[in-house]
Amino acid sequence: MSEEHPETYTPTAEELKARNRRNIAIALILVAFMVFVFLSIVMRTQGAA
Amino acid sequence: MNIQSPALEKGEAASETMAAFKGIGTADPSDYFALMKPRVMSLVVFTAWVGLIAAPVSVSLWKMITVVLCIAVGAGASGALNMWYDADIDAAMSRTKKRPVPRGVVRAETALTFGVIMxxxxVLALTMVSNYLAAGILAFTIFFYAVIYTMWLKRSTPQNIVIGGAAGAFPPMIGWVAATGTITLDAVVLFLIIFLWTPPHFWALALYKTGDYEKVGVPMMPNIRGAKSTRFQIFIYAILLAFICAVPVITGLGGMIYAVIAGIMNLGFLALSFKVWKSRAGEQADAADEASLYAVKSGDLAARNLFAFSIVYLFVIFGALAAESLMGGTL
Structure with a gap:
């Protein structure tokens, strides 16, 4: 904890690495979800045609 | 009946671990995956896929993959909600104490948020790729598992896994409804096979993990009605299961391949259940290796064998239905 900002927390190196891994996983899931939505719309549109 | 859980005192140790959790945490994506109970999910994925395959309509590969994915994520979400609510008792049970929440790598509140979002x-994604009825059943299944089973039945009645087993029985029905848009007799039969399979499957495990459940105050059948009554009920459920497994042959859902395989598997299930009934399983102290699902003392061997066989049984029964459907019922 810094004296000027008693509410702040300095993450450890291990925590930062773990957060980075989580962020990458979330990014990949979001990209996969976008692809999923896009392909679902394309498939539905083709199915309706 | 409402049992006051002594685990809640033991759970205090877990609360201390969880309270000591500060900072941004060191949880890996794999810890979040563990929250989704991947072993349970594998069974859900398989049975849902069979529901899609066995349905009497052709389903595109894309739809099949996306529907199964949605059901898997829904099952995983309910697993995370279960781990959020059961963090106290999970910390005190040998089988569950290494889960991410009791280990202190994921906060219980984080598991809740994760479960709700997933x-x-x-449900939203399943609505997009299939229909409202399938998505509605998925939503109901998540609610049933997280609220009816986890929050209510699990800690209040020895019939917990009988009624709660419905949550695990819905996936093939969801798969079927996602393909056809309607609930038919065959969909209900798929549901009933898993519904009647669940009590002997879980009670076989509970017979040699009695101490674990007793320690945390979860009223499993062996703790409340005793091992003898549980062993008898296992055999009764095995008979009911054999009957319901014959129904697909009558309705036409299963043909010759299914009839032969289901016949052999049910004879095996009945034989092992009979052995459990006549054994002294559940009448001694807990398993030899507390952390293992399979290591047992000699008296509990029959229960352990039934538990292990029951997993193979379900995969084979549903596999036979899928195989027959894929072959177009040519035999």
Whole structure:
């Protein structure tokens, strides 16, 4: 904890690495979800045609 | 009946671990995956896929993959909600104490948030790729597992896994409804096979993990009605299961391949259940290796064998239905 900002927390190196891994996983899931939505719309549109 | 859980005192140790959790945490994506109970999810994925395959309509590969994915995520979400609510008793049970929440790598509140978000995603996505009825059943299944089973039945009645087993029985029905848009007799039969399979499957495990459940105050059948009554009930459920497994042959859902395989598997299930009934399983102290699902003392061997066989049984029964459907019922 810094004296000027008693509410702040300095993450450890291990925590930062773990957060980075989580962020990458979330990014990949979001990209996969976008692809999923896009392909679902394309498939539905083709199915309706 | 409402049992006051002594685990809640033991759970205090877990609360201390969880309270000591500070900072941004060191949880890996794999810890979040563990929250989704991947072993349970594998069974859900398989049975849902069979529901899609066995349905009497052709389903595109894309739809099949996306529907199964949605059901898997929904099942995982309900697993995360279960781990959020059961963090106290999970910390005190040998089988569950290494889960991410009791280990202190994921906060219970984080598991709750994760579960709620994934639930919403799975139901929304299933609506997009299939129909409202399938998505509605998925939403109901998540609610049933997280609220009816986890929050209510699990800690209040020895019939917990009988009624709660419905949550695990819905996936093939969801798969079927996602393909056809309607609930038919065959969909209900798929549901009933898993519904009647669940009590002997879980009670076989509970017979040699009695101490674990007793320690945390979860009223499993062996703790409340005794091992003898549980062993008898296992055999009764095995008979009912054999009957319901014959129904697909009558309705036409299963043909010759299914009839032969289901016949052999049910004879095996009945034989092992009979052995459990006549054994002294559940009448001694807990398993030899507390952390293992399979290591047992000699008296509990029959229960352990039934538990292990029951997993293979379900995969083979549903596999036979899928195989027959894929072959177009040519035999």
């Amino acid at each position: 639930s919403a995603f799975s």
